[in-house]
Amino acid sequence: MNSTAAEISFRDKVSTVDKAGKRVWVYPKKPKGKFTNWRMVVNAIFLTILFTGPFIRINGLPLLMLNVVERKFVIFGQIFWPQDFYIFVVATLAAVVGIALFTVVYGRVFCGWICPQTVFMEGVFRPIEYWIEGDWTAQKKLDKQEWNREKVLKKGSKHFIFFLISFIIANTFLAYIIGSEALIGIITDPPAVHIAGLISILLFTGAFYWVFAFFREQVCTTVCPYGRLQGVLLDRESVVVTYDYKRGENRGKIRRGEDRAAAAKGDCVDCSLCVNVCPTGIDIRNGTQLECINCTACIDACDSIMANVGLPKGLIRYDSEANVAEGKKGFRWTSRSIAFTAILVGICSLLAFLLFVRPQVDATVLRTPGMMYQEQPDGSFSNLYNFKIINKTDQEMELSLRMESDKGEVKIVGKERALILPRQGVAEGALFLMLHKEELQGISQELEIGIYHNGKLLKTVDTKFIGPAL
Numbered sequence: 001m002n003s004t005a006a007e008i009s010f011r012d013k014v015s016t017v018d019k020a021g022k023r024v025w026v027y028p029k030k031p032k033g034k035f036t037n038w039r040m041v042v043n044a045i046f047l048t049i050l051f052t053g054p055f056i057r058i059n060g061l062p063l064l065m066l067n068v069v070e071r072k073f074v075i076f077g078q079i080f081w082p083q084d085f086y087i088f089v090v091a092t093l094a095a096v097v098g099i100a101l102f103t104v105v106y107g108r109v110f111c112g113w114i115c116p117q118t119v120f121m122e123g124v125f126r127p128i129e130y131w132i133e134g135d136w137t138a139q140k141k142l143d144k145q146e147w148n149r150e151k152v153l154k155k156g157s158k159h160f161i162f163f164l165i166s167f168i169i170a171n172t173f174l175a176y177i178i179g180s181e182a183l184i185g186i187i188t189d190p191p192a193v194h195i196a197g198l199i200s201i202l203l204f205t206g207a208f209y210w211v212f213a214f215f216r217e218q219v220c221t222t223v224c225p226y227g228r229l230q231g232v233l234l235d236r237e238s239v240v241v242t243y244d245y246k247r248g249e250n251r252g253k254i255r256r257g258e259d260r261a262a263a264a265k266g267d268c269v270d271c272s273l274c275v276n277v278c279p280t281g282i283d284i285r286n287g288t289q290l291e292c293i294n295c296t297a298c299i300d301a302c303d304s305i306m307a308n309v310g311l312p313k314g315l316i317r318y319d320s321e322a323n324v325a326e327g328k329k330g331f332r333w334t335s336r337s338i339a340f341t342a343i344l345v346g347i348c349s350l351l352a353f354l355l356f357v358r359p360q361v362d363a364t365v366l367r368t369p370g371m372m373y374q375e376q377p378d379g380s381f382s383n384l385y386n387f388k389i390i391n392k393t394d395q396e397m398e399l400s401l402r403m404e405s406d407k408g409e410v411k412i413v414g415k416e417r418a419l420i421l422p423r424q425g426v427a428e429g430a431l432f433l434m435l436h437k438e439e440l441q442g443i444s445q446e447l448e449i450g451i452y453h454n455g456k457l458l459k460t461v462d463t464k465f466i467g468p469a470l
Contacts, residue, residue, distance in 0.1 A: 015283075015291050016280065016281050025143075028277055028278060028279045029276040029277045029301075030130050031277045032304070042119075043124075046116075047124070051168075054176055054179070054183070061079065061424075062077075063076065066177055068177065081390055081392060083390065084362075086354070087351070087358065094344065101340040101341060103229070104334075104336055104337050109294055111220065112293045113294075117220065118295065122279060124165060125212045126279075128158065129158060169205075173204065217291075221290065234288065241296060241298065241299060242317065243268075243274075243315065244315055245285070248266045251265070251269070253270055254309055267312070267315050274301050277298060280292065284316055299316050303316075360453075361390060361391055362459065363390070363461050365431070366387075367384070367466070376434070381440065383465050385463065386429075386430055389428075391422065393423065396423045397453045398418045398419070398453065399420075399427070399453055400418055402452065404449065407439040410433060411431060411432045412431045433447060442469075444464055444465070444467075446462060447462070448461070
């Protein structure tokens with residue numbers, strides 16, 4: 001790779017900011033090719049799942065709902081409560097290690113293929129912009145011309161559609177928070193009934209609209225912490241979108257019938273098409289850069305030029321810096337990627353185990369503060385407790401509570417019949433634990449209460465019983 005000061009100066013600045021610190025608007029050329037087609041397929045799948053997710057039901061529950069207000073979370077049809085926080089911690093660890101693993105081994109594949117910012121920007125908003133305003137040169141011309149009927153019509157229609165899509169996205173994300181039924185209720189009710197909700201939706205709509213209409217690639221190059229982390233996570237063995245500088249340099253324009261080897265020219269014909277299609281405005285020939293999201297647009301652009309001039313494809317490709325430097329091709333496992341994989345498999349196995357053994361109900365039984373034991377007319381002793389039972393399923397349950405030992409008795413205050421635990425709900429109340437004098441083991445003793453449904457033990461809860469000194 002050439003190493004003149006002009007060619008390495010890109011390291012000192014961000015591609016979308018000029019010397020005066022002013023934003024440089026990026027006009028990427030519309031990409032075409034194999035990878036672009038595959039990304040459109042992935043985008044379609046991702047968007048279908050995203051917009052239908054709130055309405056998909058598994059065992060009567062949403063595919064995904066993150067109700068922070070009510071502290072109720074549904075993931076793949078399973079209800080999770082704050083009591084399941086330990087599972088969330090393990091899942092977060094798995095996600096962090098997974099991202100690190102994929103970055104170490106495959107670079108920023110997540111950014112280029114399944115990041116919501118990229119999917120929406122390159123799979124929804126950018127195609128609409130191409131459809132209304134034309135390709136990059138037409139967009140530049142339209143922005144520079146004076147305001148006239150054509151410009152007002154194109155800009156107005158584009159931003160109206162952008163705002164409408166942002167409104168749909170905002171409502172979809174709201175459905176993931178409050179549930180699709182609640183969202184449909186808000187939509188069908190008069191606006192005056194849900195003024196606060198309407199204002200929130202408009203604020204979120206405005207945020208999405210601003211990001212995709214104006215902020216755009218700045219999310220990836222300036223705001224996103226993952227882009228900053230790649231400098232720490234990537235190594236020479238990481239597979240990234242890379243330019244084969246050994247094959248491409250010295251770059252130079254192609255001339256009909258010339259012998260490029262004799263002219264001391266590499267395969268790069270210096271067409272700059274890889275730069276023109278880049279959605280973050282970088283030159284991939286400068287090497288791996290913070291702004292690169294591995295979207296593969298430059299690969300498709302370069303391959304099309306190589307095919308046109310009769311040179312082998314793959315001048316820009318998925319590969320590692322080590323392979324390019326050594327003139328090799330193909331994926332290689334490293335000790336670090338193997339270690340990360342082993343850790344990830346271990347954490348995912350632990351997560352699967354925790355999900356498998358997670359109880360259907362969670363419960364607490366606590367002695368009522370300030371209450372001492374009471375002696376009953378039959379000579380037994382009682383303690384008063386407050387209980388709370390959470391149903392983690394979508395089924396109503398008829399529960400019974402009893403001591404797990406042969407000693408003692410459980411009496412629920414105000415319940416002549418079995419305790420009914422509503423679906424996805426909570427049952428609270430008070431109960432007495434009764435022990436006869438011969439069953440006492442001292443001032444304080446441990447007791448275990450079993451919670452049963454249809455004769456099946458769902459959970460046991462430990463508590464303490466306070467009695468008289470023997």
